[in-house]
Amino acid sequence: MASWFQQLFLIAFSASTLVSFTPAAAAEDGDVEINPIIVVEPDNQQREAYEAQIDSEFFEIGAYAGILAIEDFGSSGVVGLKASFHATEDFFLQANVGQAEAKESTAEYYFGDNEISIIKDRDYNYYNLLVGYNLFPGETFVSQNLTFNSAFYLVAGAGNTEFADDNHFTLTVGSGYRIILKDWLTVNVDFRDHSFETEIGPKTKRTHNLEFSTGLTAFF
Amino acid sequence: MFRKFLAFYCVMSLSIFSSLSSAEINQAVSSDLTHSVQLIVIDTFLEIHSGPGRGYPIINTMEQDEPINVLRRRGSWYQVSNRHNKKGWIQQEKLARTIAPSGLPAALPDTQHGDYLAQQGRIGFSIGQQGDAETATLIAGFRLLSFVGAEIEYGQIFGSSIDGISYGANLLFEPIKSWSFTPFISTGFGKQQWQQKEKQNVGKRNEFNSDHTFIGAGINYYIGYNFVVRGEYREVSLTGANDSLRNSAWRVGFSSFF
Numbered sequence A: 001m002a003s004w005f006q007q008l009f010l011i012a013f014s015a016s017t018l019v020s021f022t023p024a025a026a027a028e029d030g031d032v033e034i035n036p037i038i039v040v041e042p043d044n045q046q047r048e049a050y051e052a053q054i055d056s057e058f059f060e061i062g063a064y065a066g067i068l069a070i071e072d073f074g075s076s077g078v079v080g081l082k083a084s085f086h087a088t089e090d091f092f093l094q095a096n097v098g099q100a101e102a103k104e105s106t107a108e109y110y111f112g113d114n115e116i117s118i119i120k121d122r123d124y125n126y127y128n129l130l131v132g133y134n135l136f137p138g139e140t141f142v143s144q145n146l147t148f149n150s151a152f153y154l155v156a157g158a159g160n161t162e163f164a165d166d167n168h169f170t171l172t173v174g175s176g177y178r179i180i181l182k183d184w185l186t187v188n189v190d191f192r193d194h195s196f197e198t199e200i201g202p203k204t205k206r207t208h209n210l211e212f213s214t215g216l217t218a219f220f
Numbered sequence B: 001m002f003r004k005f006l007a008f009y010c011v012m013s014l015s016i017f018s019s020l021s022s023a024e025i026n027q028a029v030s031s032d033l034t035h036s037v038q039l040i041v042i043d044t045f046l047e048i049h050s051g052p053g054r055g056y057p058i059i060n061t062m063e064q065d066e067p068i069n070v071l072r073r074r075g076s077w078y079q080v081s082n083r084h085n086k087k088g089w090i091q092q093e094k095l096a097r098t099i100a101p102s103g104l105p106a107a108l109p110d111t112q113h114g115d116y117l118a119q120q121g122r123i124g125f126s127i128g129q130q131g132d133a134e135t136a137t138l139i140a141g142f143r144l145l146s147f148v149g150a151e152i153e154y155g156q157i158f159g160s161s162i163d164g165i166s167y168g169a170n171l172l173f174e175p176i177k178s179w180s181f182t183p184f185i186s187t188g189f190g191k192q193q194w195q196q197k198e199k200q201n202v203g204k205r206n207e208f209n210s211d212h213t214f215i216g217a218g219i220n221y222y223i224g225y226n227f228v229v230r231g232e233y234r235e236v237s238l239t240g241a242n243d244s245l246r247n248s249a250w251r252v253g254f255s256s257f258f
Helices: A002-021 A106-110 B002-035 B113-117
Strands: A059-069 A075-086 A091-101 A123-141 A147-163 A166-180 A185-198 A205-219 B037-041 B045-049 B058-063 B067-074 B077-081 B087-091 B121-130 B133-145 B148-158 B162-173 B181-196 B207-223 B227-239 B244-257
Touching: A059 A091, A059 A185, A075 A123, A075 A205, A091 A147, A091 B121, A091 B244, A123 A166, A147 A185, A147 B121, A147 B133, A166 B148, B058 B087, B121 B148, B121 B227, B133 B162, B133 B244, B148 B181, B181 B227
Parallel strands: none
Antiparallel strands: A059 A075, A059 A205, A075 A091, A091 A123, A123 A147, A147 A166, A166 A185, A185 A205, B037 B067, B045 B058, B045 B087, B067 B077, B077 B087, B121 B133, B121 B244, B133 B148, B148 B162, B162 B181, B181 B207, B207 B227, B227 B244
16 A cells, blocks of 8 residues: 555656756647857956056156267267157157257367357257167176076167257168166166258258267166 | 264264165055055966067066066066065966966956057158158047047158148047058048248348148058057148149158057
8 A cells, every 4th residue: 555655656756857857848739949158258357357456557757978070060968868668669759858068069179169159959858759679689698696687679760959050850770789787777878869951151061960878777 | 072962973873874765665655555556366277487578588487376476567567576575577478377375366457459549649750742842740549439539649841942830630530440551541630831041132031821622542551459550541632722723642650559
């Protein structure tokens, strides 16, 4: 009696579970409807975002001092400010603003003070916008235990030179060497040619003004 | 008396110095903890370079499951340090092969080539010629829509007998998104302020202004993730107080977006 009851109960139970496990979508007429497979894509929002937490350093600003040979007007000290934007590991954009004062030309020197003055305004102010390429990145071995990262780079660009009461469109090309002293501090040595056409005297001529400078810059 | 004073002074200065330095250290430690991002390596190993560039030698490796701290970013390179405080630089693509301590993938800020079409600022400069005069121009821009960018520019014009400054606003239409070389169409307006050079006229300087509009076309060449070289040709219409003229202008520019 008990076993018969148990059998009946089991049949009823298994039938009910079978019914409940049959896809609900199975239609009464016997056709089976296949549900489309839902692919669960990884949620792109489920990521740890760090943008604000990581210190991004693209800008480098600093100052420099050196010697500028102004063609026909001797050599004089030059000081300036520079700002760079490091776009990629290879390329950077740089702006420079510099200032110097022209010395006496040979003619002025020979003919004595105030006898002859070829130019009135002796201030030499310039700015330039350059694109730079880090040609040889590497290391500088100062001693057995002291090594700094460094890079040899090339720059080219254009700007303005305000000299002898006139603006001159100036092409600048040069090379430089950057030694990274600390993660944020670098020392630079630059050699550049600032070339422009000038009309001092009766003729127009292209002058080349060579600048040798060294400076410190900071990344931020 | 003097000795006493000296001893007091020494003790005071020492205590002030020690409290200052300990405060500084605490501050440094806490700021390090709050600012640095910790990630866990999931690759077998990651190569660490001595500087932020592929030319710098590999000096170290970070092993699987090793926690690393991200200290700073320069371009597409990140400076990291390990438990032993060994520092080095790692490429963005490699650093992406890490997970956060929570097990989630690390979403590092990235500027991929295609992302230049997102809303991004860009700065740069261009040099060129307008008529017979040379130009040097600073440019700042912003991408308004996926195919339109807005720019403002400020520059100098160097003529033989006159020179001046120019400023204006431009629109750039760049419909193609996936090429390294992408053509664009540009249009804009602005003002040019001219001045006769001093040597050309004795006495007062002769100044005049003109409005300009232009239409142009050019090609952008995208190098790496965020560096653009641009070549552009423009037809410029100048309208002064008394007359107007047309000029053709070309320029080569370099800019970067961030």
